[in-house]
Amino acid sequence: MQGQQQQQAYDRGITIFSPDGRLYQVEYAREAVKRGTASIGVRTADGVVLAVDKRVPSPLLEDSSVEKIHKADDHVGIASAGHVADARQLIDFARRQAQVNQLRYGEPIGVEGLTKEITDHIQQYTQVGGARPFGVALIVGGIENGEPRLFETDPSGTPYEWQALAVGADRGELQTYLEDNYDEEADLAGGIALALDALASVNDGSLLPKELGLATVDVETEQFDMYDEERIEAELEENDLLDDGEDDESDEDGEE
Amino acid sequence: MQGQQQQQAYDRGITIFSPDGRLYQVEYAREAVKRGTASIGVRTADGVVLAVDKRVPSPLLEDSSVEKIHKADDHVGIASAGHVADARQLIDFARRQAQVNQLRYGEPIGVEGLTKEITDHIQQYTQVGGARPFGVALIVGGIENGEPRLFETDPSGTPYEWQALAVGADRGELQTYLEDNYDEEADLAGGIALALDALASVNDGSLLPKELGLATVDVETEQFDMYDEERIEAELEENDLLDDGEDDESDEDGEE
Amino acid sequence: MQGQQQQQAYDRGITIFSPDGRLYQVEYAREAVKRGTASIGVRTADGVVLAVDKRVPSPLLEDSSVEKIHKADDHVGIASAGHVADARQLIDFARRQAQVNQLRYGEPIGVEGLTKEITDHIQQYTQVGGARPFGVALIVGGIENGEPRLFETDPSGTPYEWQALAVGADRGELQTYLEDNYDEEADLAGGIALALDALASVNDGSLLPKELGLATVDVETEQFDMYDEERIEAELEENDLLDDGEDDESDEDGEE
Amino acid sequence: MQGQQQQQAYDRGITIFSPDGRLYQVEYAREAVKRGTASIGVRTADGVVLAVDKRVPSPLLEDSSVEKIHKADDHVGIASAGHVADARQLIDFARRQAQVNQLRYGEPIGVEGLTKEITDHIQQYTQVGGARPFGVALIVGGIENGEPRLFETDPSGTPYEWQALAVGADRGELQTYLEDNYDEEADLAGGIALALDALASVNDGSLLPKELGLATVDVETEQFDMYDEERIEAELEENDLLDDGEDDESDEDGEE
Amino acid sequence: MQGQQQQQAYDRGITIFSPDGRLYQVEYAREAVKRGTASIGVRTADGVVLAVDKRVPSPLLEDSSVEKIHKADDHVGIASAGHVADARQLIDFARRQAQVNQLRYGEPIGVEGLTKEITDHIQQYTQVGGARPFGVALIVGGIENGEPRLFETDPSGTPYEWQALAVGADRGELQTYLEDNYDEEADLAGGIALALDALASVNDGSLLPKELGLATVDVETEQFDMYDEERIEAELEENDLLDDGEDDESDEDGEE
Amino acid sequence: MQGQQQQQAYDRGITIFSPDGRLYQVEYAREAVKRGTASIGVRTADGVVLAVDKRVPSPLLEDSSVEKIHKADDHVGIASAGHVADARQLIDFARRQAQVNQLRYGEPIGVEGLTKEITDHIQQYTQVGGARPFGVALIVGGIENGEPRLFETDPSGTPYEWQALAVGADRGELQTYLEDNYDEEADLAGGIALALDALASVNDGSLLPKELGLATVDVETEQFDMYDEERIEAELEENDLLDDGEDDESDEDGEE
């Protein structure tokens, strides 16, 4: 009870430090990320894979409108977890940065540079008053100088580079799965398999095409490639993960 | 009681995260939506249908002035549920966006693009201080590239695409009704029937023309078509849903 | 007691949602309206009638200075109930809108358009921080395209169109009286009779000319016509409602 | 005690509505008016009379510096009650308005128009945040189109027109005295007598010249005329109200 | 205890009214004035006298740097009591006003006009948010149109004109002394004697030259004349008030 | 418990003084520094050494992306401890200052001058409202006029110059180790050895290359030189500090 009172003291107004040096509003924003369904990124020798779990609360909802993977530029895709409306703001910011870079320097923006533009933007919302932090984590994947790169942005505005990572619900379990099964030498198909296997591992072993998102950027084409439901179904079949189709229960509070 | 105190801590000043990662002001705005009467959108092969329940607190009130369906552009209609005055602001915003698009690109705005302009606008009111979120949900329906499209905007600023949906009072019950009875192959008349049946299902089986709103946008004309009371009465008769006419009780706190 | 504490939490700073989706500051502003004396609007085939009850706390107060009916434009009158000083602000706003319309388009502003300009202005004060809502309701009556129109603006910023309505003290009782006695086919004299009868019904059956305000806009002249005390007395006599003249008790907190 | 807590909730930050629709900061500002000594205005057929009670806390204080009557324009005087420093701000505002009117239209400002400029200015301080309301009431008296006019401005920003009125301490008692003794046909001398009699009625029947202020604007000259101590003494003698001279006790908190 | 809680409610944020119509921040600023040592002003037929008590907390402090009397213009001096740093701001403001007047109108500013410029400036800090009131009272003395004038500004922003007054510590006792001993016909030497006698009356009957400040503006020269320690000592000797010299105890919180 | 309440009072809104003259928000920011892993700076006759401990929470995280050492200019490196996203802001600020200096004066910025630009920037965030302090300490090392210089910036905005220092976790223990073992005459290799020995002393005596960062700026080349994992491993081997490789446990709240 006392701990609760203490916490309440840091919830109001601008983001400030607690006596033990933590930023509660940022930590609460991390909770908003955990409330979203899981997103996974896998880097392979041939390219990067983005795979996401989607919550489709009604069979009448167009599952394609539950956007958790976005094209940021021809050669960069972004998967998100957490507060959907916040994610949309950061994706728009990323796209504008990519366009500006193209216009100003005549060449595509680097994946690392783009990530750091995003995290610097996020950090401002944790230090300057008058707004709350972004309640979302992003996985930024793409090709830079012919190499696949995979980054994470978190609500504090810190960038990390990964071989493979999970954000959102079940992050702990999923990350352990990835660590146990990641193979540096895997090709893109292997990366897809790993991502889908991981998601299936926290979904009773099988997955519904309509509740999945999948995209890749390979080193050869350097093109973001979003998979439609048909191709996702094919991948699930190939990996023996295809669900026979009953719906999840779900809620509707804007986190994915 | 303790839970209540905890909640109160998040009600003041700007919209901030609670320890479990929720935005209470956005959730309370969702409650404002539920306080409004129901609105329904149905997408059919031939076009989209918007149908709304209206509360007419006095027989002397001009029911046409209880506006829950609005023309946003020639080819797009919007139905709302929740805080009426907030809805008017968003409708005005939508109309300006449609005009700007027409002026700038010489062509009508897409239904999806319009929806996302609206949700981005809504999101700003949930992150930046100095204002409260919008207490309203919108159903945006229209024709884009010859195809009927149907979207929802919620108070968090998240866009969703639907085949059929309900917002406002009785959403749960109505959505279940729509899921149980939706037929992908239905024509516009079928869509109207479904929407009216659904509304009747939570109104003792019959409906008053003056307490209903109805509009369509069909793929052929691509024109928003608002039904007057006479045509609504005809539709109700055709569907055996015509009420014989006693008033609802009602209150007047500005939600519809 | 607990409910009281809960309410207090929503009273401070900007207007925000309560957990059940209400805007307390707007609801309290509605209480300010109820604290004012009653105002009535009646639409007849020939024109609109505005009639108001006035509180004259001292025989030395010039009753004409208790302004509850205002000319907004040649063809539009506005009656108010609630916080007088707030009403004056909205009336000034309405007059400026009418002038701007005349200048910009060379024609008088429509009654509906004017009402919606006012309600949009009111809504801003309920969403953006740094100011309180307006504690006043207006009845906007006039002629548009040869037709009499009668609107209400409430503190949430919602516009309604009416055949006949009451705002301010005793609204419930008065509205019921209007509903029971309204005759769609009545002429202007009939409308005046209905309005005065209604006010008399909550004032022991008779009225004092100096504590009344009366104005009409008829379809023929399309001119706002304010009645002076003599004409009001004549109307009361004709309708057998003339009081013999003792004062009400009253207070002075700026609501009318 | 509970009522007290409830009230405290509305004292902080900007002026907002209480659950029963009142603006506490405005009501507290009215208390500041009551803390000031009384001011009286009387309208007669020949002109207006302003008479004020002054608190002179020390015999060494120049009573002329306790300013409660001010010349706003050649033809308009203003008496105040309440927070002196606030009164000075409004008087300055009134003088600037009078000058602007003269410059812009080449004619003196009307008494009613001037009063409404002042009340609109006052209203802003009760609705927009970042400042407190004015803790003062004004009596504005002058000649307009050859007619004497007498107005009041209160802390809510409401204008009233009076035949005779009192503001400040003992308002209730004084207003009753005025109502009982006001004679519409009285000339200016009669108006002065009424005002002095009223003030004497709450001061043990007699008055000290140095603790009084007196001014008139008559219809003939249309000139504001401030009485000096000698003329005031003559008026008191003529009306048998001259005190023999011991001081009041007094305090010094800036209300008059 | 309850009264204390009630008071606390009015201490935060901007200056607002208490339920009984008082401005606590202004009253607390008056307390800051009382925390300062006394300052006295005396008007005589020949000119004005400013005399101040100074606290010199250490023999190593240059008593001349404890500034309580300031030259505002050639013909105007100002003595202060209360928060020293606030006094400096107002003195700077007064000097700028005097210079502006000289530049704009080619003549020295009047003493009354200057005082009212200062009080209007002070008032703003009691009504508009974002700053606290000034914790200082000023005595403004000088010659205007050949006449000596003596004014006071208090923390509410009210101007008063005096024959003789005291502000700061022991105000009550000192003002009574002045009232008992003031002689309208006294010359400048008599005014100096009265001021020093008064200060001595609350300092065990004698005064230290270094803990005094003394200045005059006489009608003949119309020049502000600051007395140095030697001349002060001569005045004390002439008036049999010279102390033999042990130090006061003192504190250092910036009030004089 | 009481102490805790007292502290809470200083956590809200802007950074203000506590009754004992401390700035709690700055002290809490120091706690954020302590939550980060250790960073060490050592100045030798030949140049400066920066060595940092890194937390790598998953084997799939690219340890190179956990940036704790940054190049600020060709001749200046900066190591950080604390909130990573805040560090990135200060590094960006430092780089811009270095570029501006180069452009404006045509020569590289001095290490001391750069440090003071950073600390002045930090101080602003501790005094002016609307933002929180930076939760990070920096070690700024480089060559100025041929001499190695080593500085610290702390969250209060105070600059210090050091021969050798540690910031972040275990600062006390590490600083004591440095004080006991620092040799003024050591060369760069000796400086590297001291830094690694110190870090090993709080890590069970050995270190993992991937959880270390190492960089130098030597007086000869005046070039910032970042060590890759291979060179770090070589240094560890040379100093008998190479770990055999099990992971630390770790958390992920954005402090390093």
Add this chain to the structure above:
Amino acid sequence: MQGQQQQQAYDRGITIFSPDGRLYQVEYAREAVKRGTASIGVRTADGVVLAVDKRVPSPLLEDSSVEKIHKADDHVGIASAGHVADARQLIDFARRQAQVNQLRYGEPIGVEGLTKEITDHIQQYTQVGGARPFGVALIVGGIENGEPRLFETDPSGTPYEWQALAVGADRGELQTYLEDNYDEEADLAGGIALALDALASVNDGSLLPKELGLATVDVETEQFDMYDEERIEAELEENDLLDDGEDDESDEDGEE
């Protein structure tokens, strides 16, 4: 306990008056000054002496980087006590004022004028909202018109002129020492001796060169002269005050 609650009420938001007329934030800033080590200023016939105690928390800290004496202009030095980062801001402000004066008037700024520019700047931070007061006291010493001048600025923004003074830790004890031993006729060497004796009196009778700062401005050269460690050691030896060298314990919270 009650006193404590009362105090807490004045800690939040902007600097405001307490019921007894005190500015708590300014008083707390004075506590921040006391938390810093002592600084001393002595004025002699030949010039001014600035001497400061420094806290060197580690033998590896460059004691020269603990800056408590600063050159403000060729002829003016400033010693500080309190919050170091705040001192740096005021020193920068002072240097800019000195430069501006030189540029604008072609002559060096006066010591008194400079001091008052600084105190006016400090005062603003105690009256206007949005920032906290400066937690530092300065001793400003220099030559003006051939005369040595010595001033103090305190956190309220009050300027004082002194013959000799101490600020910071042990102020009371040190000031008494200075009062007991100050000799107006002493030369610069005597002034140095007095300052060092005083510091030694609160440091067990001896001093470490590295934990001291010393500077002079003499009337002949009118040049600020900072003593290095060697010259300080010589002065200590000459005055028999040289310590044999063990370290103080110390903390690191940014006050000096």
